[in-house]
Amino acid sequence: MRVAVFGSKPYDQAFLSAANQALGEAGHDLHYFHVRLNRETWELAKGFEAVCVFVNDELTAPVLASLASHGLRFVALRCAGFNNVDLKMADQLGISVVRVPAYSPESVAEHAVGLMLTLSRKYHRAFQRVRDGNFALQGLLGFNFHGRTAGLIGLGKIGLATARILKGLGMRVIGFDQVFSEAAKAIGIEPVSLETLYADSDVISLHCPLTRDTFHLINEYSLAQMRRGVMLINTSRGGLIDTAAVIAALKSEQLGYLGLDVYEQEGDLFFEDLSDKVIADDAFERLLTFPNVLITGHQGFFTEEALGSIAEVTLRNLVQLGQGEACPNLLGSDYLA
The missing domain is CATH 3.40.50.720 (NAD(P)-binding Rossmann-like Domain)
Structure with a gap:
């Protein structure tokens, strides 16, 4: 063929x-x-x-x-x-x-957890400090994942692989999906409504497809239901997140950490070397100004x-x-x- x-x-x-x-x-x-x-x-x-x-x-x-x-x-x-x-x-x-x-669902799951740990323990900032000869710890304070609650939206193969890792870290894992499978139950994921997941989670990770129903699932309304200072991770599809709403939540500190491997307008950016170009996407550039935002260029599968x-x-x-x-x-x- x-x-x-x-x-x-x-x-x-x-x-x-x-x-x-x-x-x-x-x-x-x-x-x-x-x-x-x-x-x-x-x-x-x-x-x-x-x-x-x-x-x-x-x-x-x-x-x-x-x-x-x-x-x-x-x-x-x-x-x-x-x-x-x-x-x-x-x-x-x-x-x-x-x-x-x-x-390889584990590849994306491991990347999602890598974003979580890097945001919490600030590995990216510590790496640069040490290279500059700065060994001070001020500003690098993180938090333990053990004993905290992770909420997973989407419990397909990648969601389940992520849950296994988080359970291994000692986290309580709750999840939402249209169908709650036996495999999810076997891992020990607690089925909850979206409202409960938003309210109870210290870390929220998205693992659902982009459809009419899930477009801008994370918006001004859903962000307001979350715990103040919550960590949000998206390794699924960029359109799940309303970028303007997330920027507003970062500015108000309602959103404490943001890890993205996908972006709503990534078609104009990702998979290309634009290091010598001016990036005209103002929203993307704004995201890069936050110290508590970590973005990778759709490499979770890589x-x-x-x-x-x-x-x-x-x-x-x-x-x-x-x-x-x-x-x-x-x-x-x-x-x-």
Whole structure:
């Protein structure tokens, strides 16, 4: 199968090429494009049966219609989220969309906890102080996680992996999800309402998909329900958080700590080297001025284990589609909004 791989970085190419080689005769004809797929770049995919895309590629209705008119049959997401794909239009056009629902949940969970510990114990600030010869401890006071309460919103594989780590730190873990699974119960997560989770949590971590219902889940109203000085972590999707509301909560000190691996407008920023550019996003620049805010550039998934799994599952999905086999990672009608 001829596959146009968009938004591909050197690491994508390395892992995808290795996984493709392992498929032997079932492998694909992969063509790598550094640019993202959108209205301006879709013509690069003319003549391809499939496109392989990531979180910031834009598969809107017009893009999908244009691709379908030139023979595109398959969209392979090399990620779990699919909010950047118009699934209704894909379904109408007969385009099959597949994803990687679980590549290495521990990679994102460990990153989320790393953000938590760094914010509390101020490792990033201590590192720079020591490099400057400053060994004073003033301003580096943290807090124990042991004995405190963590609230997890979203109890899928990543949420559960995060819960296991936090339980190991001696935290009480409470959680909210539309369906409270037996696996969540087995870990010892306490099911609560969102209102209770907001009120009782010292640390809140987001692990839910971005949908119409969860867009700006964290807003002025929900922030007001939280404990003063709460820590908020988001390694899921940027659109879960209303950035303006969070900035206001940081200024009033209602929000004590903020750790982000995703950002609502990250499509214009993340995965690129902009060190010699002026960043025009005023909200993002404002966030960077707070000493209690830590932002990483969507790297929670970025481990050897995760990239290897993503490549293998993505290409196997395409093999199954190409051979007319049932694919368990197909986004069917049950995912349509």
